[in-house]
Amino acid sequence: MPNDAPEPAGTLTYRDAVREALSVALREDPRVFLMGEDVGRYGGSYAVSKGLLAAFGPERIRDTPLCESTFVGAGIGAALGGMRPIVEVMTVNFSLLALDQIVNNAATLSHMSGGQISVPLVIRLATGAGRQLGAQHSHSLEGWYAHIPGLRIAVPATLDDARFMLAAALALPDPVLLFEHLYLYNMEGTLTEGLERVDLEHAAVRRTGRDVTLISYGWGLHKCLSAAAELAKEGIEAEVLDLRTLRPLDDAAIMASVRHTRRALIVDEGWRSGSLAAEIATRIVEQAFYELDAPVARLCSTEVPIPYAKHLEDAALPSPPRIAAAVRALIAPAGGG
Amino acid sequence: MNAPAAALLTQTHGLELLREMMRIRAFEDRCYQLYGQMKIRGFLHLYNGEEAIAVGALRALRAEDAIVATYREHGHALARGIPMNRVMAELFGKQTGCSGGRGGSMHLFDVSRKFYGGNAIVAGGLPIAVGLALAQKLRGETALTACFFGDGAVAEGEFHESLNLAALWKLPVLFLCENNLYAMGTALDRAQAETDISARAAAYRIDAAAVDAMDVLAVEAAVARAAQAVRGGAPAFLEMRTYRFRAHSMFDPQLYRDRAEVEAWQKKGPIITLTTRLKAQGLMREEDYQRLERECNAEVDSAVQFAERSPWEPLSDLERYVYAERRT
Ligand SMILES: Cc1ncc(C[n+]2csc(CCOP(=O)(O)OP(=O)(O)O)c2C)c(N)n1
Numbered sequence: 001m002p003n004d005a006p007e008p009a010g011t012l013t014y015r016d017a018v019r020e021a022l023s024v025a026l027r028e029d030p031r032v033f034l035m036g037e038d039v040g041r042y043g044g045s046y047a048v049s050k051g052l053l054a055a056f057g058p059e060r061i062r063d064t065p066l067c068e069s070t071f072v073g074a075g076i077g078a079a080l081g082g083m084r085p086i087v088e089v090m091t092v093n094f095s096l097l098a099l100d101q102i103v104n105n106a107a108t109l110s111h112m113s114g115g116q117i118s119v120p121l122v123i124r125l126a127t128g129a130g131r132q133l134g135a136q137h138s139h140s141l142e143g144w145y146a147h148i149p150g151l152r153i154a155v156p157a158t159l160d161d162a163r164f165m166l167a168a169a170l171a172l173p174d175p176v177l178l179f180e181h182l183y184l185y186n187m188e189g190t191l192t193e194g195l196e197r198v199d200l201e202h203a204a205v206r207r208t209g210r211d212v213t214l215i216s217y218g219w220g221l222h223k224c225l226s227a228a229a230e231l232a233k234e235g236i237e238a239e240v241l242d243l244r245t246l247r248p249l250d251d252a253a254i255m256a257s258v259r260h261t262r263r264a265l266i267v268d269e270g271w272r273s274g275s276l277a278a279e280i281a282t283r284i285v286e287q288a289f290y291e292l293d294a295p296v297a298r299l300c301s302t303e304v305p306i307p308y309a310k311h312l313e314d315a316a317l318p319s320p321p322r323i324a325a326a327v328r329a330l331i332a333p334a335g336g337g
Numbered sequence: 338m339n340a341p342a343a344a345l346l347t348q349t350h351g352l353e354l355l356r357e358m359m360r361i362r363a364f365e366d367r368c369y370q371l372y373g374q375m376k377i378r379g380f381l382h383l384y385n386g387e388e389a390i391a392v393g394a395l396r397a398l399r400a401e402d403a404i405v406a407t408y409r410e411h412g413h414a415l416a417r418g419i420p421m422n423r424v425m426a427e428l429f430g431k432q433t434g435c436s437g438g439r440g441g442s443m444h445l446f447d448v449s450r451k452f453y454g455g456n457a458i459v460a461g462g463l464p465i466a467v468g469l470a471l472a473q474k475l476r477g478e479t480a481l482t483a484c485f486f487g488d489g490a491v492a493e494g495e496f497h498e499s500l501n502l503a504a505l506w507k508l509p510v511l512f513l514c515e516n517n518l519y520a521m522g523t524a525l526d527r528a529q530a531e532t533d534i535s536a537r538a539a540a541y542r543i544d545a546a547a548v549d550a551m552d553v554l555a556v557e558a559a560v561a562r563a564a565q566a567v568r569g570g571a572p573a574f575l576e577m578r579t580y581r582f583r584a585h586s587m588f589d590p591q592l593y594r595d596r597a598e599v600e601a602w603q604k605k606g607p608i609i610t611l612t613t614r615l616k617a618q619g620l621m622r623e624e625d626y627q628r629l630e631r632e633c634n635a636e637v638d639s640a641v642q643f644a645e646r647s648p649w650e651p652l653s654d655l656e657r658y659v660y661a662e663r664r665t
Pocket residue numbers: 409457458459460486487488489490515517519520521581585
């Protein structure tokens with residue numbers, strides 16, 4: 001939807017970037033189609049697919065009934081049958097109704113069939129909290145999915161990744177889950193000039209620093225960047241690593257950064273117990289223990305169902321001030337010297 | 338129910354159907370023994386009593402049609418033409434098995450024959466069949482997808498979602514419900530408020546009928562008719578009324594049904610039914626039956642030898658195929 005105020009040339013939102021990625025994929029490959037709840041006439045519950053129905057028609061922009069398990073399973077079947085489906089699940093919370101298809105079928109068929117089958121399926125899901133949507137619409141379950149061998153999990157946090165990760169996912173023969181943080185859809189910016197593709201293997205250093213590595217993804221990345229800007233005023237230089245893919249995890253990039261800064265803080269909107277943050281912390285301890293100057297630290301969501309009231313929701317989530325505070329504690333431990 | 342198709346029966350046709358059912362029976366009976374000898378492990382669900390469904394249906398379908406089945410799928414795999422050696426080797430967990438030994442009894446795959454598995458999640462295959470059919474439709478293929486599942490699946494949400502979606506989108510899916518009256522130990526009427534399964538399918542505006550699945554000719558005729566309708570552009574549903582002669586799996590003491598009930602059904606089993614008819618019509622003698630039985634047993638013998646002699650997949654391959662090695 002055009003904004004009232006004229007925008008600087010090349011400015012777009014994250015939402016526009018995902019929509020552009022969808023348009024290009026649909027245009028370039030006749031096997032690609034998009035299906036999900038309200039992706040067509042409604043324009044997508046987060047307006048991502050707005051306008052695509054008019055451009056590509058109802059066969060390729062396919063509104064489904066409310067049946068997550070079956071339309072995700074149908075995506076798997078269509079992938080087996082030679083198509084390149086993109087399935088949109090409104091939010092990760094509703095993907096729980098499709099867990100069986102994702103975990104028992106998409107993730108297993110290649111291995112269980114001795115490599116005869118691959119499932120080139122892309123599932124897009126909105127994730128995350130921050131908009132006062134309450135406990136059934138605000139959870140960050142991407143870490144759960146990252147537990148599952150056979151799936152690939154990617155999280156576009158920048159406009160470039162929002163624009164190009166989809167093509168990278170479609171080019172892979174495996175099931176890929178792309179998590180779009182609902183807070184990012186309105187983020188504005190420009191694409192890197194000349195960029196044509198991205199990979200789904202490597203983490204990216206989004207800010208360099210020498211004192212501590214902030215490891216995050218999705219909206220957490222932006223919180224880390226704000227915290228890093230604050231910390232810089234105090235003379236603390238934080239390096240910020242955008243994981244980009246949660247499965248596989250780019251161990252090499254994580255360890256390279258941690259070896260350089262000797263301190264690590266993992267920032268994750270998921271909960272802490274049995275989490276992705278726990279996995280990353282463990283890997284750091286396993287691979288870089290003797291190079292650390294401080295224990296690995298984590299800042300995760302408070303272990304509660306995310307509440308509605310704004311002050312409670314804010315308090316439950318990692319925030320730039322809390323990230324900065326955690327960094328200060330790491331660098332100058334209370335009572336330390 | 339459909340009228341018996343006796344008039345259509347020729348000797349060759351009848352003997353071929355009989356042989357195919359006997360092959361499956363011989364295979365299943367041997368599996369039972371091999372389980373006792375610990376050659377086959379895990380869950381093993383035998384198809385005795387239900388052979389007419391796989392045999393009649395797969396004969397009526399085309400090689401281009403995709404198949405989705407359940408964990409009780411040895412019969413479907415054999416009737417689809419996956420070599421018995423490869424099915425037996427899979428049950429042994431050998432590398433020469435049709436899933437490389439990674440799937441076992443419940444997960445037979447042969448993509449070259451459009452056999453998309455053994456799915457061991459009750460009703461889990463229905464959405465996949467809907468998706469395969471969606472691909473067939475979008476690609477303008479003439480093929481359909483046949484999806485086999487049990488009466489137990491009717492209670493699952495995916496059954497209802499899948500029937501609705503297939504009907505709504507007019508997808509070429511043939512739903513084949515193998516109603517053997519039990520889901521493990523739960524009789525249909527203890528699980529379903531409405532036990533008329535085809536009526537429930539009809540509620541989704543899908544052409545649905547019930548078939549006496551102890552009569553392989555009735556199955557074949559019904560599937561041929563339904564397949565034609567499906568190729569015409571709408572899903573169809575057949576409730577195959579059948580009975581499982583053996584336990585649900587190898588861990589089932591069958592506390593939930595009487596011997597007498599089982600014996601009554603065995604008397605009208607699909608192999609006996611067809612044998613009686615062929616003999617009555619003078620199309621087969623007892624020697625012919627015995628010859629068929631010897632041939633089927635010999636095929637099973639050699640499948641067992643093949644499986645025994647086959648190698649195990651090397652441990653170094655354990656992590657292969659978690660992600661696809663081929664670009665698709
Ligand atoms: C979703 C799910 N729930 C439970 C089971 C355990 N289970 C395996 S087979 C079975 C009975 C299914 O009965 P039915 O669909 O009638 O098929 P049949 O075994 O009679 O061929 C059950 C409950 C399962 N495999 N999947």
